[in-house]
Amino acid sequence: QSVLTQPPSVSAAPGQKVTISCSGSNSNIGNNFVSWYQQLPGTAPKLLIYDNDKRPSGIPDRFSGSKSGTSATLGITGLQTGDEADYYCGTWDSGLNVVFGGGTKLTVL
Amino acid sequence: QLQLQESGPGLVKPSETLSLTCSVSGGSISSSISYWGWIRQSPGRGLEWIGNIHYSGRTYYNPSLRSRVTLSVDTSKNQFSLNLNSVTAADTAVYYCVRGVVPAAYSFHHWGQGTLVIVSS
Numbered sequence: 001q002s003v004l005t006q007p008p009s010v011s012a013a014p015g016q017k018v019t020i021s022c023s024g025s026n027s028n029i030g031n032n033f034v035s036w037y038q039q040l041p042g043t044a045p046k047l048l049i050y051d052n053d054k055r056p057s058g059i060p061d062r063f064s065g066s067k068s069g070t071s072a073t074l075g076i077t078g079l080q081t082g083d084e085a086d087y088y089c090g091t092w093d094s095g096l097n098v099v100f101g102g103g104t105k106l107t108v109l
Numbered sequence: 110q111l112q113l114q115e116s117g118p119g120l121v122k123p124s125e126t127l128s129l130t131c132s133v134s135g136g137s138i139s140s141s142i143s144y145w146g147w148i149r150q151s152p153g154r155g156l157e158w159i160g161n162i163h164y165s166g167r168t169y170y171n172p173s174l175r176s177r178v179t180l181s182v183d184t185s186k187n188q189f190s191l192n193l194n195s196v197t198a199a200d201t202a203v204y205y206c207v208r209g210v211v212p213a214a215y216s217f218h219h220w221g222q223g224t225l226v227i228v229s230s
Contacts, residue, residue, distance in 0.1 A: 002155060043222075044221065046220065047217060047219075050218070097171055098158035099158070103155050
């Protein structure tokens with residue numbers, strides 16, 4: 001059971017937009033920055049979004065992040081088959097712990 | 110460009126100590142804005158943070174693993190290490206070394222490729 005709650009899977013057609021939610025509490029998302037990671041099959045996770053809505057250099061602006069209260073959302077526009085991956089949210093928890101969501105598998109139909 | 114590379118045994122016996130090292134290239138482990146850490150991922154499961162360490166020696170550990178974990182830094186070799194003692198099959202996982210950047214050092218900007226460690230007799 002993960003501290004942060006994500007949908008197990010989402011899907012959309014190429015070119016469409018998809019959003020992935022991440023729900024937490026005041027002890028984690030509500031008072032800390034949220035990050036998002038993309039894990040392509042057989043590879044290490046890669047940082048997509050940090051500080052709720054910032055993109056590291058090299059991450060296309062098709063990827064966006066937002067936070068409201070105790071929830072965060074990752075948005076991906078112009079879906080490509082290469083976006084098929086597992087996506088994880090993460091943040092700090094007041095229990096002195098880095099916590100992650102259980103991951104969301106994105107399928108591009 | 111900063112790169113991280115894990116190294117260590119791929120097979121550890123139950124009750125023994127799992128020891129991994131992460132070599133940092135393309136940057137200094139003595140960076141004041143960097144925290145160096147470990148995250149693991151059990152087969153088919155999600156991510157679990159193990160702990161972070163600053164080159165100054167300041168450490169943060171996952172409370173659920175704190176009693177078994179030790180992180181250390183070797184600035185002369187530009188490396189940091191993980192020791193996890195009294196391992197069981199539940200510690201079988203891919204172990205990633207990572208880098209976080211202050212102020213939110215729990216956002217991991219760099220990841221190693223990961224190394225699979227199997228706990229088995």
